[in-house]
Amino acid sequence: MAEAKKTTKKADEAKAKKVTSKKAAPKPVKEAAKAKKSTKVVEEVAIQTETTVEAAEVTSTETEEKTTAKAGKRSAKAIKESEEKQAKEERKTQKAESDEDKKPKIQQKPARSKLERRSKNFRKLAEQIEKDKVYSLAEALALATKTSPVKFDATVEMHIRLGVDPRQADQNLRDTIVMPAGTGKSVRVAVFADADGVAAAKKAGADIAGADEFLQQLDKGTIDFDILIATPQQMAKLGKYARLLGPKGLMPNPKSGTVTTDVTKAVSEAKAGRVEYRVDSTGIVHLGIGKVSFGDKKLADNANAVLASIKANKPSSLKGTYMKSIYITTSMGPSIQVTVAEA
Numbered sequence: 001m002a003e004a005k006k007t008t009k010k011a012d013e014a015k016a017k018k019v020t021s022k023k024a025a026p027k028p029v030k031e032a033a034k035a036k037k038s039t040k041v042v043e044e045v046a047i048q049t050e051t052t053v054e055a056a057e058v059t060s061t062e063t064e065e066k067t068t069a070k071a072g073k074r075s076a077k078a079i080k081e082s083e084e085k086q087a088k089e090e091r092k093t094q095k096a097e098s099d100e101d102k103k104p105k106i107q108q109k110p111a112r113s114k115l116e117r118r119s120k121n122f123r124k125l126a127e128q129i130e131k132d133k134v135y136s137l138a139e140a141l142a143l144a145t146k147t148s149p150v151k152f153d154a155t156v157e158m159h160i161r162l163g164v165d166p167r168q169a170d171q172n173l174r175d176t177i178v179m180p181a182g183t184g185k186s187v188r189v190a191v192f193a194d195a196d197g198v199a200a201a202k203k204a205g206a207d208i209a210g211a212d213e214f215l216q217q218l219d220k221g222t223i224d225f226d227i228l229i230a231t232p233q234q235m236a237k238l239g240k241y242a243r244l245l246g247p248k249g250l251m252p253n254p255k256s257g258t259v260t261t262d263v264t265k266a267v268s269e270a271k272a273g274r275v276e277y278r279v280d281s282t283g284i285v286h287l288g289i290g291k292v293s294f295g296d297k298k299l300a301d302n303a304n305a306v307l308a309s310i311k312a313n314k315p316s317s318l319k320g321t322y323m324k325s326i327y328i329t330t331s332m333g334p335s336i337q338v339t340v341a342e343a
Contacts, residue, residue: 122149126334133337140328140336141299145292147333153184154331155288156299158306161325162283164318171315173279176257180305181298182273184291189270190214190225192234192252197263201229204267218244225250229258229266277306285310292330303328 115126125147135143141156148154164171190208191201192215201209208214208225211234217224218241228245230238230252238245238252245251252258256276260266277287289302314322326338 119149122332122334125149129334129336134339135336137303137328137338138296138300140338141296141303143336144328144330144333145296145299147336148292148330150330150332153291153293154333155184156290156292156294157329157331158285158287158289158303159327159329159335160285160287160307160310160323162279162285162310163321163324164279164283164315166279166281166283168315168317170317171279173285173310173313173315174255174277175309175313176255176274176276177305177309178269179273179275179289180301181290181294183275183288184294185273187227187270187273188225189267190228191263191267192228192230192238193263194231194233197231201263201267204264205271206263206267215241223248223250227258227270228252229260229263229270231261231263232259235259277309 115123118126128147129143144156162173164173166172188207189201189205191197191206192210193201194211198209198211206229210217215237221244223244228250235252242251254260257266257269257274275287277285279285287306289306290299294302310323323340326340327335328338329335
């Protein structure tokens, strides 16, 4: 009986162990399943993350493309349009070059010189003057009278280039001179003076002479004279007419000898051919010395008088060459260079 109980007890223990073993066996399987499931979840999360990142990158790329497309810098449409435009310009350039090659080439003529643009008569007369030769004063005056191309009695001009600086007060050369042979012009002289001066002026040959009646003519704007001479006492009355007389160069001036107490002498000199000269802004004196009809001797006398006056007025502060060049010409004729050594 006791052995039967022991056998039963052993059987029960074996059965219990078997049941326990059966219950304990599924644990590793469950853990593996759980691990597998968690791995799958992680993989799904990773895939979702990658998908999200890719979607974000695509979105950012599209945003950049839209931004650049809006700015017009790097969009595909803008690049395509620029390439088409460039290709079109290249085709135009090629076409223009091909058209130019087909056109007959026009041979351009060289620019004509100043002498070639002159009239035939002028060119014919200019042939008498050697281009690089420097003439004496007598030769230049003789050539000037021969080469005048006009039919009227032209004025013979002298142009003297000086080494002065007109901006300096003491080098701003200005003077009056009486031409020994006259100027060849009929000069109308007006005198504004008191009663005694008016009588002396009329006696000396003045065309117009008066006092208050002369001012009445100026009030009307009537100017029938080429030179106006006034006495110092009457100059104050001419002040209000400065705008009328000044622009025409008719305002009396002591430097030009038109303001003087010796009315008789002033009228005689004006009628005889007194002229005023002044250096211009480039340092050149331009002066008419007579007419072509004067002849060589009278023209030479006037030219020598001009040169003597300019020499006498040489500024003391001047350093270097005083007279640099001299040219003789007529109103519309060719110029002739004169040697400075004779001056």
